Amino acid sequence: MINPSIVYLAVPLTAFAVSAVLTAVVKKLALASGFVAHPRPDRFHKETIPLGGGIAIFATMALFCIAAAISVRLYPALVTKESGFYIQDFAAKIQELVIIIVCSAVLLVLGLWDDIKNLGPATKLLVQFVAAFIAAYFADVRVELFIESKIITSIISSIWIVLIINVFNFLDNMDGASAGIALIISIILFFTAVLSGQVFVSGFALIFAGTLAGFLVFNFFPASIFMGDAGSLVVGFFVALITLRTTYYQSTDSSKWYVVLMPLVITALPLYDFISVTVLRISQGKSPFVGDTQHFSHRLKKRGLSEVQTVLTLYLATLATGLGAIVLKTINSAYGILVFAQTVLVLGIIAILESTGKDDSEK
Numbered sequence: 001m002i003n004p005s006i007v008y009l010a011v012p013l014t015a016f017a018v019s020a021v022l023t024a025v026v027k028k029l030a031l032a033s034g035f036v037a038h039p040r041p042d043r044f045h046k047e048t049i050p051l052g053g054g055i056a057i058f059a060t061m062a063l064f065c066i067a068a069a070i071s072v073r074l075y076p077a078l079v080t081k082e083s084g085f086y087i088q089d090f091a092a093k094i095q096e097l098v099i100i101i102v103c104s105a106v107l108l109v110l111g112l113w114d115d116i117k118n119l120g121p122a123t124k125l126l127v128q129f130v131a132a133f134i135a136a137y138f139a140d141v142r143v144e145l146f147i148e149s150k151i152i153t154s155i156i157s158s159i160w161i162v163l164i165i166n167v168f169n170f171l172d173n174m175d176g177a178s179a180g181i182a183l184i185i186s187i188i189l190f191f192t193a194v195l196s197g198q199v200f201v202s203g204f205a206l207i208f209a210g211t212l213a214g215f216l217v218f219n220f221f222p223a224s225i226f227m228g229d230a231g232s233l234v235v236g237f238f239v240a241l242i243t244l245r246t247t248y249y250q251s252t253d254s255s256k257w258y259v260v261l262m263p264l265v266i267t268a269l270p271l272y273d274f275i276s277v278t279v280l281r282i283s284q285g286k287s288p289f290v291g292d293t294q295h296f297s298h299r300l301k302k303r304g305l306s307e308v309q310t311v312l313t314l315y316l317a318t319l320a321t322g323l324g325a326i327v328l329k330t331i332n333s334a335y336g337i338l339v340f341a342q343t344v345l346v347l348g349i350i351a352i353l354e355s356t357g358k359d360d361s362e363k
Contacts, residue, residue, distance in 0.1 A: 011203065012210030015064055019214025022056035027218060027225045035115075037226050049223060051115055053215055054231025058108045060211040061238065062101050068203070069094045093200050096139040100241060103131040103139075104234050107165070111230030121289040125162065128233070132161035132240075141241050143260075161240040164267065167274040168236030172227060173295045176220035176311050179227060181318050182235050183212040185266055188322035189242045192262070195329060201245045208238050221307050243267065261340070265325040268343050269318045272296065272350065299354040313353070320346045 030036060030050035037049050072094075110127045113119060133154055136142040142150075142157035172178035186209040193202035212235070218225045227235065243263040264271070273296045278288040286292075300310045324339040331339070 008206060011064075011206045012213070015060060015207045015210025016214040018063065019056060019060040019211040020217050021214075022059050023053060023215050023218050023225060026050075026052045026056045030225070037228070050225050051228040052230070053219060053225045053227035054108060054111055054229075054234050057211055057215055057227065057231050058104060058234050060214065061104070061207060061234075064207045064211075065097050065101055065204075069097065096141075099139040100135055100141065103135045104237055106131045107233040107237050108230050111228060111233040115228040115230055121287070128162045128165055129158055131237070132158040132165070135237075135241065136161065136244075141244050143244055157244055160244065160263075161237065163274075164240035164243070164270075165233055165236035167267065167270045168239060169229060169232040170274050170277060170295065171270050171297075172229075172232040173291075173293075174221075174297045174301075174307060174311060175223040176216055177297055177314060178232055178235060179212050179216050179219050180311060180315055181270060182239050183209055183216065184315060184318045184322060185239055185270075186212065186242060188266055188326060189246050191326050192329075193242075193246045195326070196246065198246065201242060204245075205242050208242070221311065239267070259328045259336075262325045262328050265328070265339065265343050266322050268321045268347060269314060269350070272347050296350065296354050300350075303354060313350075317346050317350055 027050050030052040035051050037051050039046050039048070106127065110119075110124060114124060136154040136157040137150065141161070142153045143160070144153050147153050147156075168178050168182060171181060186205045190202050190205035190209065193205060215227065215231075219227065243266065277295050280294055281288045281290065281292070297310050297314060300313060301307060305313065321343045324342050328336055328339055
């Protein structure tokens, strides 16, 4: 019998190493080919930085998924009950995995195209919805609670997937922000999936966490490579998929209906950024899809925090809300209310911090 602890340690470490190597390779190729991000008024970086980190992230995830599928095909005993990693109907899971990788590849190409040509929001949203719906309908990446219609649940799930894709696209505005927060969320979802006995989902979350950690070696301040839209779209897509595939609610325990809101608790901080900056831009008569330096990370930095302090603040806030989400399945409704209250309070602290003092324009 395989020791689960060894696998749970080896998988993310291996993904970390592969991702780090691929990121280093992509970085050199991007510099050689001129695939770089130049300083702009709507960005904080002051130097020319290579793009393409999303390619390394996608390639690592695809390699591990393919390797896992081949390994199980060759050695079916790997996913038996005796192995400690039983996955029911693994053949169907492989088909779903192929669809997920293909959809993420479409988003990667869309992001690369946008990084080069700067596409309009309509085109990006259309392709995102198509990829999201295919994943929801054909790969069963959808929420099925209280609704029996596959079409309706696929549409609802597609909206969530596209929302999270754009949440992480918006969040990619400071070194290490998007990848780091996605890493924390993937680890939280890993523990949630383990508590639900979901080997397939927990394994995917671990691979994703290791991949993001390897990329962060080069993306944390001062970043030497950016993931670009190609990366943020793929990262958001994978985060959304894991939130949808993790089991929170059991129909046998209807008293704990509130656990279906767990994804909102886990992604509370990124959602706060998306909603706040969208409202701010619309109130100023701007398109919410036009980039600027009004994200809450930028607003925190303008209040005196360094870039590292700002990003670490976001990490800690994400952990504060996420850790509470893990226990939602094991507590009663009274304690569940406390978890939701804690989430609101953490966001309240962020709101106070970002609105305190004077920004540079007021000095």
